[in-house]
Amino acid sequence: MLPKFDILTDEQINKIHENSMRILKEIGVEFSYDPAIEVLKKHGQRVEGHRVYFDPDFVKEMVAKAPSQFTLHARNPEHNLVCGGEDIIYMPGYGAPFIYEADGVKRDATMEDYDNFVKLAGASKYMHMTGGTVVEPTDVRDEIRHLDMAYSHIVNSDKCFMGSSSGYEYAKDTIEIAALLHGGMDVIREKPALICLINSVTPLKYDDRMLGGLMAYAETGQAMVIASLVMSGSTGPATMAGALSLQNAEVLAGITLAQCINPGTPVVYGSTSAVTDMSTGSLSIGNPENALFTSASAQFARFYGVPCRGGGGLTDSKTVDAQAGYESMMVLFAASTTGVNFVMHTAGILQYYMAMSYEKFMVDDEIAGMILRYLKGFDCESEEKMAFDVINTVGPGGHFLTQKHTRKNFKLEFYRPELSDRQSFDGWSKESLDTNQRAKIKWQEVLASYVPPALDPVVKEKIESFIEKRAKELLNK
Amino acid sequence: MNTIFEEIKDAIVDGDEDLAVELAERVIAEKADPVQAVQLGFIKGIEEVGASWISGEAFLPDVMMAADAMKAGMDVLEEVLAAGEGEGAYEDKGKIVLGTVAGDIHDIGKNIVGALLTSAGFKVYDIGIDQKPEDFVKKADEVGAKILAASSLLTTTMKSQKVLIEYLVEQNIRDQYKVIIGGGPTSAKWGEEIGADGWAETADEAVLLCKKLLG
Structure with a gap:
């Protein structure tokens, strides 16, 4: 793996860190959820109403309790993932309510789309896990959506997945399901099998739903991403340093709460901060500022000794065009080369998280493959890799195409694109397909040939009856 | 024309809430026509900002601060307008x-x-x-x-x-x-x-x- 580079100097890190500590101490953070307030009160923090004023030394002490890395367990142990250190984890986009089709049609996402994206992620060589809320399945009642989503990840793939964080009750349901899958609550308490996303409401707030989710995951030792999305210019200052200080304060407040509830519980420092389009007020994510926030967040996570979440194949484009490609590559490349460990939204996102696109998923999958190859860097570990002998054999003016060394090593060293077109003009012009059109053919082929890994029928039956029971209870409430 | 109306317009365009309030108070103190203050000052200012926003020259902070300044100034004038002196003067669009x-x-x-x-x-x-x-x-x-x-x-x-x-x-x-x-x-x-x-x-x-x- 390549060494990850820093974008902030030590002096800049210290200045921003101190600024965040001052925000936590003098301005404070609002927690709407009473049980969370009780926890922080009990730990000696100054509370006025729902606002908590943090002691900086206490924050440092609690953040230090979070592990620098942890293993997330899949039902197939071959897909267990280390989150932290040099490792990077890619997965599909999260939370989009719409599908944008190849021909520009916009429609509501459904459970069928949900299953399809889980399958595409399951089939992908570059998606390490199948993500969570890969779309909002709007045709499923929201009281039971969390159950159907968890089920989809379990039956359509054997990779790790994310669970619901939509309030304490739904979070608990998802954790119960993960426990059934892995052989009991005691098992997953020791070996975390779920990770969820907890978002602050910028500036400086956490709502009931998210805090309930946070508490359920922390209590059972499951992992969570604690993330802040500062929209610089609207929900945060228009200066990069100010916005980063604000984000940092929010994330540290969330991590502190999680560590108060269960010291050592695995957390990931999350950032999706970006800028506001100052003409329309909409979020904009496919830009250099987002790439900078992402890289700075990776560096802050290293500074605090926790894994980092950020970046993705992020774009503001509404279709799979050049803008979608160059923006996504910029943000995913920045995330991957500066040390982000957990990349939600790696594949599929269009228009600032509003939509998923099957074609975009395939494009991002290709980008992910290219970047993973880049991250491997140069291998200088053996005589064979240094290739002196073969250079000697060929000598001046020859060629390497007929050397065994070539035939063996190009497969090991070269990235082989699956979507990009490297043909001649004549070859390409027979069909003249652009990336969008090729991607459409490709995802249909992948889905048609995908066979989900088998699941133990006894376990499957247990999970199905749990879901059936809970669905009845929730719908009859 | 009373120059205060021009000043009100400029205060709105600048999004200067404090100045908008101060000028509205001056309108009352100096017994200037509140109807004209609204039409030639507040409305003219906000329309100018709105037009610049549509043409892409002004950005959200410009529009939102202008709207805040307008609201603050109009709140000051509300009483005299309602008292009948300017009855029917400020017809909002809805x-x-x-x-x-x-x-x-x-x-x-x-x-x-x-x-x-x-x-x-x-x-x-x-x-x-x-x-x-x-x-x-x-x-x-x-x-x-x-x-x-x-x-x-x-x-x-x-x-x-x-x-x-x-x-x-x-x-x-x-x-x-x-x-x-x-x-x-x-x-x-x-x-x-x-x-x-x-x-x-x-x-x-x-x-x-x-x-x-x-x-």
Whole structure:
């Protein structure tokens, strides 16, 4: 793996860190959820109403309790993932309510789309896990959506997945399901099998739903991403340093709460901060500022000794065009080369998280493959890799195409694109397909040939009856 | 023409809330014509900012600060205008009650819509975030608003927009209001499904929608 580079100097890190500590101490953070307030009160923090004023030394002490890395367990142990250190984890986009089709049609996402994206992620060589809320399945009642989503990840793939964080009750349901899958609550308490996303409401707030989710995951030792999305210019200052200080304060407040509830519980420092389009007020994510926030967040996570979440194949484009490609590559490349460990939204996102696109998923999958190859860097570990002998054999003016060394090593060293077109003009012009059109053919082929890994029928039956029971209870409430 | 009107216009264009209030107080103290203060000062200023925004020269902070300055200054003048001296002078294009629905605490999108509606000449009553149907209705009845504008940013709170319309139907007052909705996860289709009178994706589309509904 390549060494990850820093974008902030030590002096800049210290200045921003101190600024965040001052925000936590003098301005404070609002927690709407009473049980969370009780926890922080009990730990000696100054509370006025729902606002908590943090002691900086206490924050440092609690953040230090979070592990620098942890293993997330899949039902197939071959897909267990280390989150932290040099490792990077890619997965599909999260939370989009719409599908944008190849021909520009916009429609509501459904459970069928949900299953399809889980399958595409399951089939992908570059998606390490199948993500969570890969779309909002709007045709499923929201009281039971969390159950159907968890089920989809379990039956359509054997990779790790994310669970619901939509309030304490739904979070608990998802954790119960993960426990059934892995052989009991005691098992997953020791070996975390779920990770969820907890978002602050910028500036400086956490709502009931998210805090309930946070508490359920922390209590059972499951992992969570604690993330802040500062929209610089609207929900945060228009200066990069100010916005980063604000984000940092929010994330540290969330991590502190999680560590108060269960010291050592695995957390990931999350950032999706970006800028506001100052003409329309909409979020904009496919830009250099987002790439900078992402890289700075990776560096802050290293500074605090926790894994980092950020970046993705992020774009503001509404279709799979050049803008979608160059923006996504910029943000995913920045995330991957500066040390982000957990990349939600790696594949599929269009228009600032509003939509998923099957074609975009395939494009991002290709980008992910290219970047993973880049991250491997140069291998200088053996005589064979240094290739002196073969250079000697060929000598001046020859060629390497007929050397065994070539035939063996190009497969090991070269990235082989699956979507990009490297043909001649004549070859390409027979069909003249652009990336969008090729991607459409490709995802249909992948889905048609995908066979989900088998699941133990006894376990499957247990999970199905749990879901059936809970669905009845929730719908009859 | 009294130069104070020009100063008011400039204060609005600059988005200077304190100055707008100060000038409005001067209008009263100097017994200048409040009707002209509104028409040649406040309205002219906000229209200028609105036009610059449409042409891409002005940005959201310009429009939103101008709207805030206008609201603050007009609040000062409200009494003299209502006292009859300027009866009928300030005809707003229509009254709109704006809020984020129950369960949702996001307010920036709503604020942007409010500012642009204000800059387009509507009188906007922003009731804030996490608002129940009865809160929308109560405010609308208090001020005589005909449009209820309900915002939601989360897929989990969109249903509160539906609840708002159901409430109006239950109370048998559905035909007294136009209900418009907006927010990230909403769509034209969702608007139709829940029986809203309109949906807009962006703030400027919301302005066009209100003009159509009240036109």
